[in-house]
Amino acid sequence: MKNILDKIVAHKHGEVAEREKGRSVQELERLPMFGREALSLKSFLTQPGRNGIIAEFKRKSPSKGVINADATVVEVTTAYARNGASGLSVLTDTEFFGGSMDDLQQARAANNIPILRKDFVIGEYQIVEAKAIGADVVLLIAECLTKAEVKHLAEFAHNLGLEVLLEVHTADQLEKITPHTHLVGINNRDLKTFQVDIYRSMELLKQIPDSYPKVAESGMDDPKTIVELRNAGFSGFLIGEHFMKAEHPAQAFENFTRQLAAL
Numbered sequence: 001m002k003n004i005l006d007k008i009v010a011h012k013h014g015e016v017a018e019r020e021k022g023r024s025v026q027e028l029e030r031l032p033m034f035g036r037e038a039l040s041l042k043s044f045l046t047q048p049g050r051n052g053i054i055a056e057f058k059r060k061s062p063s064k065g066v067i068n069a070d071a072t073v074v075e076v077t078t079a080y081a082r083n084g085a086s087g088l089s090v091l092t093d094t095e096f097f098g099g100s101m102d103d104l105q106q107a108r109a110a111n112n113i114p115i116l117r118k119d120f121v122i123g124e125y126q127i128v129e130a131k132a133i134g135a136d137v138v139l140l141i142a143e144c145l146t147k148a149e150v151k152h153l154a155e156f157a158h159n160l161g162l163e164v165l166l167e168v169h170t171a172d173q174l175e176k177i178t179p180h181t182h183l184v185g186i187n188n189r190d191l192k193t194f195q196v197d198i199y200r201s202m203e204l205l206k207q208i209p210d211s212y213p214k215v216a217e218s219g220m221d222d223p224k225t226i227v228e229l230r231n232a233g234f235s236g237f238l239i240g241e242h243f244m245k246a247e248h249p250a251q252a253f254e255n256f257t258r259q260l261a262a263l
């Protein structure tokens with residue numbers, strides 16, 4: 001039986017093929033944002049005065065269903081940025097997460113901090129799209145790609161001036177870290193079963209070379225956990241649901257960062 005990740009990836013193949021028929025790579029390359037110089041998430045994560053949080057705009061998810069149907073991308077992402085987020089993550093998958101490329105374009109127009117295109121990248125076309133809509137970083141998920149695919153896509157993104165966040169969940173996926181991986185993310189959520197284990201990040205951390213900034217992903221809802229992970233060696237913390245499930249995500253982010261700063 002297919003797990004959710006298999007279903008997402010299968011859907012992605014059809015969806016991307018459709019978009020590719022509608023708009024060529026050459027057309028994407030002519031969009032104004034394509035020529036923009038990308039911001040470095042790697043630098044922002046370590047900038048003094050920032051908290052390392054990559055704050056996500058996420059309307060729904062396969063594990064939680066609808067999280068926030070009313071939030072607007074500009075209001076939420078500008079509040080994240082105003083309150084010291086080191087980066088933004090914007091879901092561009094529509095079918096499973098209720099996001100869109102338009103969401104990312106709106107976030108780009110309103111913010112000047114790095115933006116991660118959060119999607120399930122399976123080929124070069126989506127990386128060209130990411131550049132053309134103003135993203136700075138693309139996510140490559142080790143679980144969905146072979147080592148050769150990761151190597152090729154990471155190099156492709158790097159050559160376009162984008163950074164690559166390679167997401168891993170198990171020790172055997174660490175062999176997919178390639179020279180053009182800029183950041184390594186450890187997802188606490190098993191994307192096949194939805195089980196979240198915050199200490200997954202801690203377990204894998206020591207096996208990742210020091211030269212890669214590390215990002216803990218998913219399931220974090222307590223500022224004390226951020227301090228614990230930061231002390232262990234993490235530079236980034238990708239958080240979506242905890243902020244987005246609040247009636248006012250902007251307020252939830254502000255409260256969280258105020259508590260974090262006081263620790």
Ligand SMILES: O=C(O)c1ccccc1NCC(=O)[C@H](O)[C@H](O)COP(=O)(O)O
Pocket residue numbers: 004005056058061062063064187189191194217218219220238239240241242
């Ligand atoms: O969130 C899900 O249900 C999900 C299911 C299948 C594939 C990916 C999924 N989430 C993507 C993410 O990893 C998170 O959006 C991100 O790390 C933030 O996590 P959280 O703070 O728990 O919203």
